[in-house]
Amino acid sequence: MTAPERIAGLAGVRLLVTADHASAAVPHGVELGVSAAAMATHIAIDIGTAELARRLAARLGAPAVIATVSRLVIDFNREPDATGLIPHISDGVHIIGNDGLPDGERTRRLNAYHAPYHATIDAAIAETAPAMLVSIHSFTPQLATRPDEVRPWPVGVLYNVDDRAARLGIAALAARGWNVGDNQPYSGRVLNATMNRHAEARGLPYLGFEVRQDQLGDAAGIAAWADILADVVSEVAAQMFSRSVPAPR
Numbered sequence: 001m002t003a004p005e006r007i008a009g010l011a012g013v014r015l016l017v018t019a020d021h022a023s024a025a026v027p028h029g030v031e032l033g034v035s036a037a038a039m040a041t042h043i044a045i046d047i048g049t050a051e052l053a054r055r056l057a058a059r060l061g062a063p064a065v066i067a068t069v070s071r072l073v074i075d076f077n078r079e080p081d082a083t084g085l086i087p088h089i090s091d092g093v094h095i096i097g098n099d100g101l102p103d104g105e106r107t108r109r110l111n112a113y114h115a116p117y118h119a120t121i122d123a124a125i126a127e128t129a130p131a132m133l134v135s136i137h138s139f140t141p142q143l144a145t146r147p148d149e150v151r152p153w154p155v156g157v158l159y160n161v162d163d164r165a166a167r168l169g170i171a172a173l174a175a176r177g178w179n180v181g182d183n184q185p186y187s188g189r190v191l192n193a194t195m196n197r198h199a200e201a202r203g204l205p206y207l208g209f210e211v212r213q214d215q216l217g218d219a220a221g222i223a224a225w226a227d228i229l230a231d232v233v234s235e236v237a238a239q240m241f242s243r244s245v246p247a248p249r
Helices: 049-060 103-128 164-175 193-198 219-241
Strands: 005-007 015-019 064-066 132-139 155-158 180-182 206-212
Touching: 005 049, 015 049, 015 103, 049 064, 049 132, 049 219, 064 103, 103 193, 132 155, 132 193, 132 219, 155 164, 164 180, 164 206, 164 219, 206 219
Parallel strands: 015 064, 015 132, 132 206, 155 180
Antiparallel strands: 005 064, 155 206
């Protein structure tokens, strides 16, 4: 399957869940030249996010759009003209099949995978009129190419210009005792393409969660984080929409 997975929500639930890197699937006809072992790691997939997004959507009664193609085929969380859209190296692993990629194949992947994913999000927004978007990602506890980098946060919240919901989300997680990465382990000011396009461009607030992958290693961990995030999203939504929170200028 290469079409995005779409989950219908309950009527009146004005939230939309997305998961950009939820699959390690490589469509027929695409040869990456990457081992099966490497395809099971963070370079190919945000481990645990498909299950987490599904469970979170169910807990919230929210619709969801979940990617079904590996980020090594094309990265849905990058702009179409971004240098890293189709990576030829990821955390030290050479993506042989992406080296010297012809312009025609780049265009084909954009049209076949990237554009339909974002069109599906556009359609979900048009149909459900969400008041807030929720983006689900996960991150590796340790990068092979940065062995000295410490990543102590079990969860991070990312944002670019619009930090209205992020500030509330960080506070809500901290109040529950979590060490929260504030725009960590990656900055949303650098990597935020999906939320920039679908939330910030529309003036919609959003929560961009990054959960450390060792927290999502089994069904119990995924269920626990779905409960945590559902509670936080519900709290933030209640705070956001019980008063007027002006969008950033």
